[in-house]
Amino acid sequence: MTALISPSTLTDAESRLGAVTFPEQRPKRKKKARLAEAPRPATVTLVVPALNEERNIGWVLERVPSCVTEIVLVDGFSSDRTVAVARQTRPDIVVTTQRGRGKGAALRTGFETATGDYIVAIDADGSMEPAEISRYVAMLDEGFDLVKGSRFMDGGGTTDISRLRAAGNFSLLGLANRFYGCQFTELCYGYMALRRDVLPRLQLTADGFEIETQIVANAVVAGLRIAEVASFEAPRRSGESNLRTFRDGSRVLREILRARKRDLSDPLAQPLTSVPRRFGRRGSPVPEPAAATAGSDQGLGGQSLG
Ligand SMILES: Nc1nc2c(ncn2[C@@H]2O[C@H](COP(=O)(O)OP(=O)(O)OP(=O)(O)O)[C@@H](O)[C@H]2O)c(=O)[nH]1
Numbered sequence: 001m002t003a004l005i006s007p008s009t010l011t012d013a014e015s016r017l018g019a020v021t022f023p024e025q026r027p028k029r030k031k032k033a034r035l036a037e038a039p040r041p042a043t044v045t046l047v048v049p050a051l052n053e054e055r056n057i058g059w060v061l062e063r064v065p066s067c068v069t070e071i072v073l074v075d076g077f078s079s080d081r082t083v084a085v086a087r088q089t090r091p092d093i094v095v096t097t098q099r100g101r102g103k104g105a106a107l108r109t110g111f112e113t114a115t116g117d118y119i120v121a122i123d124a125d126g127s128m129e130p131a132e133i134s135r136y137v138a139m140l141d142e143g144f145d146l147v148k149g150s151r152f153m154d155g156g157g158t159t160d161i162s163r164l165r166a167a168g169n170f171s172l173l174g175l176a177n178r179f180y181g182c183q184f185t186e187l188c189y190g191y192m193a194l195r196r197d198v199l200p201r202l203q204l205t206a207d208g209f210e211i212e213t214q215i216v217a218n219a220v221v222a223g224l225r226i227a228e229v230a231s232f233e234a235p236r237r238s239g240e241s242n243l244r245t246f247r248d249g250s251r252v253l254r255e256i257l258r259a260r261k262r263d264l265s266d267p268l269a270q271p272l273t274s275v276p277r278r279f280g281r282r283g284s285p286v287p288e289p290a291a292a293t294a295g296s297d298q299g300l301g302g303q304s305l306g
Pocket residue numbers: 049050051052053074075076077098101102103106122123124125127160190235236240241242243
């Protein structure tokens with residue numbers, strides 16, 4: 001006959017002898033409640049706009065870290081084997097064709113298709129290191145709404161920018177910082193991440209490369225919590241750039257001038273009086289992210305802005 005013994009009355013030796021024990025009585029409801037409280041890791045969608053990137057897309061997709069739970073390739077009517085190579089490399093990839101023309105239209109299509117809690121945008125040309133994705137995700141976990149890569153902050157860099165583009169970039173950055181009262185170190189860079197639930201507040205409409213500026217400017221105007229993380233940009237692995245410096249530079253300039261006039265304030269936001277401003281426009285206080293401390297920002301190579 002086997003005795004039923006409460007585990008709390010067993011010595012170490014008795015428990016090793018194989019006495020049958022019964023678990024301490026715990027109400028079922030409490031156990032369920034504990035499970036429900038356990039934090040679920042955020043799901044992450046990687047959005048990859050691609051136009052004739054058959055020689056680069058495989059390199060990118062092979063390096064996507066495991067924190068990414070969904071990949072959306074937004075094809076820009078490629079005339080090469082971009083889609084075939086993507087499917088071959090990642091059979092689980094979601095492929096969609098953009099509505100409209102241009103990188104901005106492609107990103108907006110990708111954002112609509114994404115189902116993850118977080119969205120990370122990365123180029124398909126192999127100029128951005130997919131391993132950096134975890135930096136962006138960590139900063140979103142910290143409580144930021146938008147995390148933008150920066151080639152020009154400590155720890156970042158680029159071997160891909162011409163003098164002309166660098167000069168244009170810094171002029172536009174300086175203008176944007178003055179216009180929006182920010183201290184960004186980067187403006188025109190496509191590696192960035194955001195919470196999917198802030199998308200409606202961004203009201204994105206841009207079709208071309210100015211989408212990156214529109215995301216940042218609208219995020220500032222909407223009072224979102226923004227951080228930068230260091231990023232390194234290499235030259236595209238193969239093929240030609242789709243960016244035209246003067247055409248796209250002037251579209252970025254127009255976007256900087258326009259966005260400030262938009263009304264993107266959240267009608268549901270409570271007025272805050274006691275929380276110091278850390279992000280966003282001068283004079284528009286926004287809540288501090290729960291876990292965004294200076295210490296953790298530094299550990300991740302990140303920087304909050306305000
Ligand atoms: N779907 C789609 N993707 C695009 C379009 N234009 C550019 N892209 C993609 O957007 C990313 C960035 O474009 P690039 O041509 O590399 O522009 P860039 O990085 O400024 O130029 P480089 O420095 O020469 O690489 C790449 O993944 C392109 O394939 C487009 O119209 N549609």
